[in-house]
Amino acid sequence: MSINSDDSFPNPKARSIAFQSDDRHRVNLLSGPPETRFLKSGYVKLSPGESIGFHNTGRGEEIIVPISGEGEVRFPGAEPLRVSPGFLIYNPPETEHDVINTGEGVLEYIYIVAKSQTPDP
Amino acid sequence: MSINSDDSFPNPKARSIAFQSDDRHRVNLLSGPPETRFLKSGYVKLSPGESIGFHNTGRGEEIIVPISGEGEVRFPGAEPLRVSPGFLIYNPPETEHDVINTGEGVLEYIYIVAKSQTPDP
Numbered sequence: 001m002s003i004n005s006d007d008s009f010p011n012p013k014a015r016s017i018a019f020q021s022d023d024r025h026r027v028n029l030l031s032g033p034p035e036t037r038f039l040k041s042g043y044v045k046l047s048p049g050e051s052i053g054f055h056n057t058g059r060g061e062e063i064i065v066p067i068s069g070e071g072e073v074r075f076p077g078a079e080p081l082r083v084s085p086g087f088l089i090y091n092p093p094e095t096e097h098d099v100i101n102t103g104e105g106v107l108e109y110i111y112i113v114a115k116s117q118t119p120d121p
Numbered sequence: 122m123s124i125n126s127d128d129s130f131p132n133p134k135a136r137s138i139a140f141q142s143d144d145r146h147r148v149n150l151l152s153g154p155p156e157t158r159f160l161k162s163g164y165v166k167l168s169p170g171e172s173i174g175f176h177n178t179g180r181g182e183e184i185i186v187p188i189s190g191e192g193e194v195r196f197p198g199a200e201p202l203r204v205s206p207g208f209l210i211y212n213p214p215e216t217e218h219d220v221i222n223t224g225e226g227v228l229e230y231i232y233i234v235a236k237s238q239t240p241d242p
Contacts, residue, residue: 012182012213014196020207029209030184037182039235041209061133061158063151063233065186067206075135085188086141088150088231092133093158110209112184114160114235 012036019043019110020067026052029110038115044099046071046107051100057093059116064089067110070103083109133157140164140231141188147173150231159236165220167192167228172221178214180237185210188231191224204230 017029020043030041044052046069054076064073064083071083075097081089083099091097093116101107138150141164151162165173167190175197185194185204192204196218202210204220212218214237222228 012211014194014199014202014213014216014218015211016194016202016204017209017211018207019209030211036211037214037237039182039184039211039233041184041211043209061160063160063162065231065233073135073137078135081135081137083137086139088138088140088162088164090133090136090138090151090157090160090162092135095135097135110186112160112186112233116158117238 020108032115038117040113040115042111043067044109044111046099046101048101048104048106050107051098054096054098056096057091057113059093059118060113061093062091062114063112064091064099065110065112067108069101069105069107071099071101071107071109074098074100083107141229153236159238161234161236163232164188165230165232167220167222169222169225169227171228172219175217175219177217178212178234180214180239181234182214183212183235184233185212185220186231186233188229190222190226190228192220192222192228192230195219195221204228 027043032040072080074080148164153161193201195201
């Protein structure tokens with residue numbers, strides 16, 4: 001079945017997902033197909049000084065929506081970006097990055113990753 | 122140039138985008154290529170009773186992250202979903218929906234739409 005075949009798409013359902021009452025540090029909210037076609041999403045909660053660890057989203061791309069607290073997205077060899085409510089952060093594909101809580105309270109954010117739908121080159 | 126050619130992708134940059142000081146009711150935060158590869162995002166602010174209007178995201182799919190207030194996502198012929206901080210809402214492709222402020226304060230949310238990267242069938 002071709003990746004470009006419309007028939008290969010799952011048939012996801014509209015959903016509302018609660019996340020803030022969860023005590024875990026990282027919670028999958030949407031895990032990709034069949035829940036979605038190409039989006040994944042999760043909730044992350046970091047204690048002061050804690051970081052998620054350097055990673056990248058491969059050929060996908062990511063948006064971070066801060067919920068509470070203060071932090072930074074850090075990149076090797078580039079200026080950090082502020083993570084705070086009222087800001088939205090965009091991470092391009094193949095971009096190594098870390099998120100660290102630089103504040104005195106809990107840092108909470110939602111991440112949304114759109115997987116690449118095209119075959120690997 | 123093929124849609125599947127990796128060379129056809131733009132080369133987007135990591136960004137942090139402020140949105141909450143804006144007085145407009147709808148603000149584009151990420152408008153798609155060349156700012157991103159396939160994500161779009163925006164900020165919406167609705168007054169009590171106000172709605173964004175029925176629409177769908179075509180073959181793309183959408184996540185809504187509520188920032189403040191109380192509302193509903195409504196669908197023709199289906200149960201509404203709650204829009205409120207602490208919830209994340211997923212809208213599948215080709216799904217007609219509206220967002221309405223059902224509370225007494227302002228309803229604010231971020232939407233993230235992942236465009237389909239595959240050719241139309």
